Amino acid sequence: MSERRKLVYILLAFLGAYFLPIEWSRFQGAVFEALALVRWYAREHVLLCLVPAFFIAGAISVFVSQASVLKYFGASASKVLAYGVASVSGSILAVCSCTVLPLFSGIYTRGAGLGPAIAFLYSGPAINVLAIILTARVLGPEMGIARAVGAVLFSVVIGLLMHFFFLKEELSRADRGEIATGEDEEDGRPLWKDSLYFFSMVAALVFLNWGAPQRDTGIWADIYRAKWLVSAFFLVSIAYMLIRWFRREERNEWVEASWGFAKQILPLLLVGVLVAGLLLGRPDHEGLIPSDWVSGLVGGNSLWANFFASLLGAFMYFATLTEVPILEGLMGAGMGKGPALSLLLAGPALSLPNMLVINQVIGPRKTFVFCTLVVIMATLSGLLFGTLF
Numbered sequence: 001m002s003e004r005r006k007l008v009y010i011l012l013a014f015l016g017a018y019f020l021p022i023e024w025s026r027f028q029g030a031v032f033e034a035l036a037l038v039r040w041y042a043r044e045h046v047l048l049c050l051v052p053a054f055f056i057a058g059a060i061s062v063f064v065s066q067a068s069v070l071k072y073f074g075a076s077a078s079k080v081l082a083y084g085v086a087s088v089s090g091s092i093l094a095v096c097s098c099t100v101l102p103l104f105s106g107i108y109t110r111g112a113g114l115g116p117a118i119a120f121l122y123s124g125p126a127i128n129v130l131a132i133i134l135t136a137r138v139l140g141p142e143m144g145i146a147r148a149v150g151a152v153l154f155s156v157v158i159g160l161l162m163h164f165f166f167l168k169e170e171l172s173r174a175d176r177g178e179i180a181t182g183e184d185e186e187d188g189r190p191l192w193k194d195s196l197y198f199f200s201m202v203a204a205l206v207f208l209n210w211g212a213p214q215r216d217t218g219i220w221a222d223i224y225r226a227k228w229l230v231s232a233f234f235l236v237s238i239a240y241m242l243i244r245w246f247r248r249e250e251r252n253e254w255v256e257a258s259w260g261f262a263k264q265i266l267p268l269l270l271v272g273v274l275v276a277g278l279l280l281g282r283p284d285h286e287g288l289i290p291s292d293w294v295s296g297l298v299g300g301n302s303l304w305a306n307f308f309a310s311l312l313g314a315f316m317y318f319a320t321l322t323e324v325p326i327l328e329g330l331m332g333a334g335m336g337k338g339p340a341l342s343l344l345l346a347g348p349a350l351s352l353p354n355m356l357v358i359n360q361v362i363g364p365r366k367t368f369v370f371c372t373l374v375v376i377m378a379t380l381s382g383l384l385f386g387t388l389f
Contacts, residue, residue, distance in 0.1 A: 027288065034278035041270070046266075054261045082115070083116060100124030101354060114362070139340065151349075189245060200237045200238050306338050309382065316351060327340050345381055
């Protein structure tokens with residue numbers, strides 16, 4: 001870094017500190033909201049969501065050969081199979097836009113093609129079966145169906161467009177051997193062992209984060225009451241597999257790889273959550289941007305209302321399932337159905353913390369194009385849905 005640039009940064013930091021509006025009550029409230037959101041995120045998502053996701057990502061990068069995993073996402077894989085698997089992955093992984101990042105980083109750095117990896121990145125948090133069911137129950141069946149169909153189509157279309165836009169770079173990446181061809185030799189461990197191990201890790205992630213249902217009776221309530229017992233079973237199974245099936249060197253590499261993902265991703269996520277809380281606050285709480293502005297800008301079904309809802313959703317952070325009660329409140333305040341769908345299609349898949357990490361994995365150009373595609377497609381989908389309903 002040049003001395004002139006250092007001087008500019010120091011001057012900007014000084015001016016920011018000098019003119020800090022600490023007497024302004026809204027600023028004081030926004031600072032509190034930022035810290036409160038970071039605390040909530042740390043308590044509710046780091047230990048049970050992100051830590052298991054980091055270990056899964058580390059396992060992908062160490063335990064699984066390119067031939068055995070990336071035959072679904074590699075350069076020689078069937079495009080129908082690759083995008084088909086990626087587009088429905090969220091039906092298994094009930095994760096948010098931040099929890100999916102270590103998994104995306106793991107498969108991309110392991111050699112997945114950009115298109116299938118991006119399809120997986122979008123579908124992971126967007127096609128959450130529980131969230132879609134809750135959407136249909138709270139916001140209406142047509143909203144739930146539109147969200148499910150739109151999310152699947154989005155993941156495929158956006159993945160294909162990203163592959164097309166960056167085809168030259170993907171070809172160069174393949175020439176350098178950074179994209180798997182599916183021709184690597186398998187190691188000595190049977191595929192069923194790797195499959196069972198990964199199934200157990202994903203199952204532990206899902207059950208550890210199983211939310212309380214709206215009703216105290218029924219199968220979902222029974223699963224919720226047994227979540228800790230089921231999670232413990234899978235965690236003990238994982239420990240047994242690690243000891244019996246994997247070499248010590250592999251286990252050490254796994255821990256190092258998981259730590260590498262944590263170092264890369266977690267600081268950016270916490271900074272992003274802090275900024276998101278400062279600007280937008282928490283549900284039913286004010287940040288620097290007044291909620292009245294938000295409600296006033298997303299009423300009706302204009303192109304601007306849908307675009308603003310998409311853009312707002314892209315920068316806000318939604319934990320898994322929280323977008324539904326937030327939207328219920330916004331719709332009660334006058335938000336149109338079209339903008340509501342736009343926010344549903346852009347919000348769970350993107351967030352400011354999410355963008356910061358994606359930028360580190362695939363670079364600013366690809367990140368900008370991906371986010372732009374999500375916002376544009378969400379806007380057009382909301383506009384169409386609002387016209388029809």
